[in-house]
Amino acid sequence: MNTEIYCFGRFNLDLRLGRLCRDQRPIRIEPRALALLCHLVKHRDRVVSKKEIRATVWNGAPLTDALLAARLRTVRLAIGDTGDRQQFVRTVYGRGYQFVAPTTVRRGEADPAVPAAPTAGPGSQAGPQAGAVAAVGARDLIRFCRTADGTQIAWAAIGSGPPLVKAANWPSRLDLERMTPLFAHWFEGLVRGRRLIRYDERGCGLSNWACGFTLDEYIEDLDAVADAADLDRFPLLGISQGGSLAVAYAARRPERVSRLILNAAYARGRTARARDDAERDAAILDLDLTLAGWFAKNRSYLRFYAAQFFADGAPHLWDEFTSHQQLTTSVANGARFLEELSRLDVSDLAPKVSCPTLITHSRDDPRVPVSQAMELAELIPDSRLVLLDGRNHLLTPDEPAWPAFLAELYAFLAADDVDGG
Template identity: 35%
Template structure:
């Protein structure tokens, strides 16, 4: 039986460990240690249990156990500092803190997902080609396109895959690549907020969706608000994560905000260079608490989904979105979620959205990541409020 967890899989029969689809060589004791943690599926494993199962009752020192645990963390892309996958419970033992799925569960789910995520194209109002996909089962939910998505790469990303799986767990999820990035047209000529709203409409029309909620993150938030203002009868609800009402270039100087010049400088200096300290610095603004594998995936996503020129151009476009004057006209039920210490979009922008959109519900998360990460304590809170909000829309 094969187990899948985070971006890893472990097969006890073949004595094989894979991370991001690639084989990882580990010593036999490290493999056994990982297997014990995986088989416990989140339950605490004491040092005595490890000694009994991994070392067959031999008397070993704490230093030996710590060394093997460090090797196990390294093998799965974790570290003692991050503890995003393997957590040390001081004085008690160790715990795997990510979801574990076994092969039987994955096979059982396969019939519903056999044709999931197949990619199609539709044409927007200005003839731009927009790539989209459909997955999951249940009421429709559109995930509005945001900065640097890629319909194929997202499915293998330890950053984006957990979010996709969460959103499609009880809904038919429609997601698409933003123009300028991913599999959609790379042409950004004449792109503005209305063009991006028209792309959302094109995806909804292509799938014959008359009424639906929208999940929007970051710069997709003003796009979703613009769409909801233009087509109020089509939008049954808005989930707005880490968004803003007025773009960075229009907000003026603030001690909580990163100025546009800094962002553009990092892009122009290091984009497309995987080992560049500039692209790593840029990525750290978005996901400061990412694990090594998450950060590597995030950097790869940037490099493979958009050119340096388009990356800078897209930032300039979205940093000039402004929906301040239409917030009061949004009639759809709205959930606003914002990380308290978000360095990309300051929390003040979330408060503006929640206070100006009529009857909006506001939830703040104890986090400093602009992109939600599944190992954070706030992740469960976020997914719970999203699920509860969507359930309420269907009542």
């Protein structure tokens, strides 16, 4: 059966199948958000009003401004747009929204073997029932488990082969990460011949939001996920503050962690590692500016924070990071994360890590200075430090540090496979 496919930028949108692709690869997107995108693209010759969206996309169901804004953010994240850089979906204030990107239409043969991919809904305090499974495409399922204290944790597995567990690091939301251009390359890079297990830690994403924020509780999250995935022993990857959690877990659960990989990690948060009044004042200022940006939604403050993660990135990347971050948790929880992470300190646990450890770090990382990677290398007995050329705290797919990191990672994991984990 022939179908019309709408092409814009690097994207193809098949309205009949309800399928969005980027560079011919399907993108997972929440069904209502996908329906909204389809309607906007189909009627791109005019402005679509909120009233029309309510009547057609929502079929007359209640639609609040906040809910519509959330679905628009999901659409924009999926196609690399932002609220400020509206190259695809433009807000026409007082009237509605219009799809404005140059679009061509071609006729193609529909592929009935590739169904539209549903996704899990947004996180909430209650969340889905434990043990439930939410489909996110044929290769990726979001599942739910409970910790010893009853907190519900969302986790997912993708790929096949020996396991690789990624310790959670905020911001994360399982149903959005793989279709977000800022993070999609991590999943393509980490599943080469491996089964990647990841999860949303308590307080964010699809896991419970109403909970505690302590290191012991974060370790409970990882215990619950490893048990649910039926893993006895596995290599553990920690990125940014997830590296601190990974260090603590490897120290406290030596029987479970075969190898430890740390990227952009640190033993002590900015407040915890301050050595004098000047560094303490700088840590407080950094925290205050970021919190002010979160509570007041101040764009300049939020860019100040995001620019530390993507120092070599253009301003639109900072905005995309901020938009994604705001979709992962509440403002109150975001403030709690920032405060707790600044005080985080696992320097007393690092010397107790007994497994082989690979530490990688960008030389000119402004968010976490390279001195913190050196401290980890000094503290962890069986560790090796590899410095990557670059300035980004979170690696991007187009910088030389990214393939260098993957090469080091897979060479390190190959020894684990030979040893049998």
